[in-house]
Amino acid sequence: MSQSSNPGSPAAFVKVFDVLDSGFKSWTFSAFGLIFVAAGVLLFVGPRLIKATSIPFFDLQARWSKNFRYLFLGFAVLWTVVVFASTYEQHLRHRELARSNACRVVEGPVDHFLPMPYAGHANESFSVQGVHFEYSDYVVTDAFNNTSSHGGPIAAGSYARICYDPSGNQILRLEIRDFQGDAKDYSKANPIFERPDPRQAFGRDNPVRKLPWYGSLFVWLGILDFLGISTLYLPYLDTFFRIKRESSAWTISQHLDRQKKVELRQCLLFWDDTNKSIWIRPRGLNLLQVQFVVAKLTTDDFGRSVVNQEIRLSSGAPFVLAALLATAYRMVSGVIPASSNGPSPGWFVGIAAVLFIVSGFVNLRMFASRMERLIRDARPELEQR
Numbered sequence: 001m002s003q004s005s006n007p008g009s010p011a012a013f014v015k016v017f018d019v020l021d022s023g024f025k026s027w028t029f030s031a032f033g034l035i036f037v038a039a040g041v042l043l044f045v046g047p048r049l050i051k052a053t054s055i056p057f058f059d060l061q062a063r064w065s066k067n068f069r070y071l072f073l074g075f076a077v078l079w080t081v082v083v084f085a086s087t088y089e090q091h092l093r094h095r096e097l098a099r100s101n102a103c104r105v106v107e108g109p110v111d112h113f114l115p116m117p118y119a120g121h122a123n124e125s126f127s128v129q130g131v132h133f134e135y136s137d138y139v140v141t142d143a144f145n146n147t148s149s150h151g152g153p154i155a156a157g158s159y160a161r162i163c164y165d166p167s168g169n170q171i172l173r174l175e176i177r178d179f180q181g182d183a184k185d186y187s188k189a190n191p192i193f194e195r196p197d198p199r200q201a202f203g204r205d206n207p208v209r210k211l212p213w214y215g216s217l218f219v220w221l222g223i224l225d226f227l228g229i230s231t232l233y234l235p236y237l238d239t240f241f242r243i244k245r246e247s248s249a250w251t252i253s254q255h256l257d258r259q260k261k262v263e264l265r266q267c268l269l270f271w272d273d274t275n276k277s278i279w280i281r282p283r284g285l286n287l288l289q290v291q292f293v294v295a296k297l298t299t300d301d302f303g304r305s306v307v308n309q310e311i312r313l314s315s316g317a318p319f320v321l322a323a324l325l326a327t328a329y330r331m332v333s334g335v336i337p338a339s340s341n342g343p344s345p346g347w348f349v350g351i352a353a354v355l356f357i358v359s360g361f362v363n364l365r366m367f368a369s370r371m372e373r374l375i376r377d378a379r380p381e382l383e384q385r
Helices: 027-053 063-099 198-202 213-230 317-335 345-382
Strands: 013-018 104-109 111-114 124-128 131-135 159-165 170-177 241-251 267-272 277-282 293-299 305-313
Touching: 027 063, 063 159, 063 170, 104 124, 131 159, 131 170, 213 317, 241 345, 267 345, 277 345, 293 345, 305 345, 317 345
Parallel strands: none
Antiparallel strands: 013 170, 104 159, 111 124, 124 131, 159 170, 241 305, 267 277, 277 293, 293 305
């Protein structure tokens, strides 16, 4: 910050922002696209790396997978280039306006000042001599956008001199008379990953802090469900819901070890001699592609051949979803009281529940299909040789 006149004079203006000093602040937004570009590149080299490390994973060489990888990488590159070009072009224009003093200048007291809430939801705005200005920390721009709730310099009653771009009334240079605030760099670009303070975002009564003991129950239920599936804990597997069943007729190799879990190329299996069946679950990175489901192969009385196969859904999955929705309801209730004039917390959570259920049915069909693919992949290893 700099002063445009002597500090002791009655009209001492302090320059708190200048687009010439801030530089290209918007680079962080376009740089964010590089994350997706890197992810797109990883989609190309990932399958080969996984294959080289021998980690069990589905074959990703299908035509739709290749098309998706090209589309994902192409869109990520296009988005990054377009965003960078548009924001940098705007910066060059603003810099030239400020450098040549071609921007419009207005001076006077700050009127109709409306601060922005810390969490956003509305822009901060004010007017000077009838010229309206509006900005937000969450808007991508190289112009001034530091709101008072995030430590910005403007407040009700301030006397300001502003150099602005007439197309959009974006502030390119901001000077405040007799500014007494903390000396800080208001021209500094915001970090790519800003971490807001939840105490300021929601007030001191943070709904996360006020969650009851069961607020994190969905996390622990999810962990227990994952452990039960990954260890093939038979008493837990017996409670799973059958979602698909079909008859089979093929012989099992008698060389398979029935006393311990057997690792196949893509799966892990375990014999259940008591119920004359074989349990199969995904192995390695397949656990990320096939969630909440396992397969049960029912054998004949002698354990020599498979007579039918079933796809079963985890009995813990509905409880994880119910606990998650209960936690969401408590959190939304802490932010939007049920007595407010707007939509109730139950309305928001109800919409979320419908979305979860619809997407759950879609994902369930997808997981079941992938589990069938794993069974087909494992069959040559299980059949009589």
